[in-house]
Amino acid sequence: MGVSALERHLISDRVLSEEKLAYAKSEAQRTGAALIDVIATTGLATPEAVYRSLAQFCEMRFVQPSKITVDPAVIKEVPARFATHYKFVPLEVRNNALVIAVSDPLDTHRLDDIRLMLKRRIEAVVATPSEIERKTKEVYGLGADTVERIISGGQSGTEVNLEVESQAQDIGDETIDPSIIKFVNELITEAIGADATDIHIEPFEDELRVRYRIDGVLHAVPVPPTIRGFHSAIVSRIKVMANLNIAEKRLPQDGKIQASFGKGKYDLRISVLPTPYGETLNMRILTRSNISLSLEDLGFQGSDLEQLARFIDRPHGIILVTGPTGSGKTTTLYAALSKLNQTDQKIITIEDPIEYQLKGISQMQVQPKIGFDFATGLRSMLRHDPDIMMVGEIRDYETAEMAIRSSLTGHLVFSTLHTNDAAGTVTRLIDMGVEPFLIASTMIASMAQRLVRKICDHCGEPMQPSPEMLAELRLPPEEIAKARFRRGRGCDACRHTGYKGRMAIAEILPFSQPIRELTVKGATSGEIKQKGRALGMNTLRDAGWFRVKSGQTTIEEVLRVTADSDVLFE
Numbered sequence: 001m002g003v004s005a006l007e008r009h010l011i012s013d014r015v016l017s018e019e020k021l022a023y024a025k026s027e028a029q030r031t032g033a034a035l036i037d038v039i040a041t042t043g044l045a046t047p048e049a050v051y052r053s054l055a056q057f058c059e060m061r062f063v064q065p066s067k068i069t070v071d072p073a074v075i076k077e078v079p080a081r082f083a084t085h086y087k088f089v090p091l092e093v094r095n096n097a098l099v100i101a102v103s104d105p106l107d108t109h110r111l112d113d114i115r116l117m118l119k120r121r122i123e124a125v126v127a128t129p130s131e132i133e134r135k136t137k138e139v140y141g142l143g144a145d146t147v148e149r150i151i152s153g154g155q156s157g158t159e160v161n162l163e164v165e166s167q168a169q170d171i172g173d174e175t176i177d178p179s180i181i182k183f184v185n186e187l188i189t190e191a192i193g194a195d196a197t198d199i200h201i202e203p204f205e206d207e208l209r210v211r212y213r214i215d216g217v218l219h220a221v222p223v224p225p226t227i228r229g230f231h232s233a234i235v236s237r238i239k240v241m242a243n244l245n246i247a248e249k250r251l252p253q254d255g256k257i258q259a260s261f262g263k264g265k266y267d268l269r270i271s272v273l274p275t276p277y278g279e280t281l282n283m284r285i286l287t288r289s290n291i292s293l294s295l296e297d298l299g300f301q302g303s304d305l306e307q308l309a310r311f312i313d314r315p316h317g318i319i320l321v322t323g324p325t326g327s328g329k330t331t332t333l334y335a336a337l338s339k340l341n342q343t344d345q346k347i348i349t350i351e352d353p354i355e356y357q358l359k360g361i362s363q364m365q366v367q368p369k370i371g372f373d374f375a376t377g378l379r380s381m382l383r384h385d386p387d388i389m390m391v392g393e394i395r396d397y398e399t400a401e402m403a404i405r406s407s408l409t410g411h412l413v414f415s416t417l418h419t420n421d422a423a424g425t426v427t428r429l430i431d432m433g434v435e436p437f438l439i440a441s442t443m444i445a446s447m448a449q450r451l452v453r454k455i456c457d458h459c460g461e462p463m464q465p466s467p468e469m470l471a472e473l474r475l476p477p478e479e480i481a482k483a484r485f486r487r488g489r490g491c492d493a494c495r496h497t498g499y500k501g502r503m504a505i506a507e508i509l510p511f512s513q514p515i516r517e518l519t520v521k522g523a524t525s526g527e528i529k530q531k532g533r534a535l536g537m538n539t540l541r542d543a544g545w546f547r548v549k550s551g552q553t554t555i556e557e558v559l560r561v562t563a564d565s566d567v568l569f570e
Helices: 003-012 018-031 035-041 047-057 072-076 080-086 108-118 129-140 144-152 178-193 225-241 302-312 329-340 374-382 397-408 424-432 436-442 467-473 477-482 513-520 525-534 540-549 555-561
Strands: 089-094 097-102 122-126 162-164 196-203 208-214 217-220 253-261 264-275 278-287 317-322 347-351 362-365 388-391 412-417 443-455 460-462 486-488 499-510
Touching: 003 018, 003 035, 003 047, 018 035, 035 047, 047 122, 072 089, 080 108, 080 129, 080 144, 089 129, 097 108, 097 129, 108 122, 144 178, 162 178, 178 196, 178 208, 178 225, 178 253, 178 264, 178 278, 196 225, 208 225, 225 253, 225 264, 225 278, 302 329, 302 443, 302 499, 317 329, 317 397, 317 424, 329 347, 329 388, 329 412, 329 443, 347 374, 374 388, 374 397, 388 397, 397 412, 397 424, 397 436, 412 424, 424 436, 424 443, 424 525, 436 443, 436 513, 443 486, 443 540, 443 555, 467 555, 477 540, 499 525, 499 540, 499 555, 513 525, 540 555
Parallel strands: 097 122, 317 412, 317 443, 347 362, 347 388, 388 412
Antiparallel strands: 089 097, 162 253, 196 208, 196 278, 208 217, 253 264, 264 278, 443 499, 460 486
16 A cells, blocks of 8 residues: 555545645655645645545554543553653454554554554554544543653653743752753643633642533543542642742742743743642633734624723723623723724823733833732822723722812713622622713713624534523513524534534613713612613623524523523513
């Protein structure tokens, strides 16, 4: 079975044309990579089609390891570092032969080495490299080969290409085991590759739990059980990277790591908390690249986009974005500021922390340890004669009062607030001590926001929701008839979740004259919301339903993120 025979098979199997094959061969010759790998990685054909055809050519079975449940006894037969080195994953025992998934069945020398090392008969089946890598991490755990090397005292192997740009010099890397350094690097680079926003490392009595937050949802990261014994070393390594005190284990600590991976530059915000079983650690991942987001990029459409464009063009007043932590409030404000960022506008922000660098905008970060808080920053801002100001969050009366005074003196002020809906802004500010007449005279609009996961573009397909699901939304039949229901089947691109990426849904409450009058009268948030709806305001569920019926997300996702809001039709 020569290469030419394989080429003819790929063409006859309609995996690719002769022109594409010629291009793949030239790329393989230039890079020194295998022809099959070049075809799959350059997008000339889908990986599944390529490796399925390769399996047929080699008269082997093609499998999808992600759909196979592996017996733990089978895993114990093969050390993690051995499976990782030879790039295969054991799947099952069949007819007294160990079935292993490989991506290159033409490499007979490698198969012979595996037989020799395992000292038993093997049956090779074919799978895509990404499926093999994912299944290896699932059954052995992230960094299992590194942990095995630590236990056995072996070398740490190939370093992961993560460059830490700021690191303590008085406590050098020589005090940290190289294998621990490699494991931490693997943990971070895997999270970046998965587009995670947070890494959680949580110790318990008999386990160390690692989780990534991807698209707003936590996902468990498989790790080997033996990693529990290296918890202190892992935390110490991250503390060294963040210039924290590794000797202090009784008090919370916060720090920052600046790192590069590939072409990306990242800020990793570190928070360490003491618990009875050791220190629990959270790592927030922020990109340092200049963002050029627009409100359209965030998913705002139609009337919402028109309203926001009108509001941010006002010369003075306050615009507040509300919602829970992680709902994209700051990103929305950044998009608004980017739209307003012109030469004739002076824009200053005060944030905690500065999440993204915005070119052309002066950004400050609060420093509570030295008494530099939001209110102090606001006072200092006014001396620089800004046209537009952004306050990261209104947390207390002093900050709220300063923001309102600034808007009264001719400034456009953006900020965020923690409330469940847009109407709750009024009662929240009054609770802080702000006079209702000041709220009514300065507020332009309040916007409640959530982020819903988008159906994966690669595996989205039509579906029909259950009657129970539709009943929960209380939708009229004519609305249901117009809908184009879809769901994500689950694929490699979306890590088999059915969702990839997120978009904003919003509830925008303009402070028109009727809303101002209710505010001055001290009306409840329920009364204000009811009046807003009568005036045409769409609720969060209204916005979510629009995304569902256009096939962008699912009913389950909208119900998940709007659980604290009212139903669509009452």
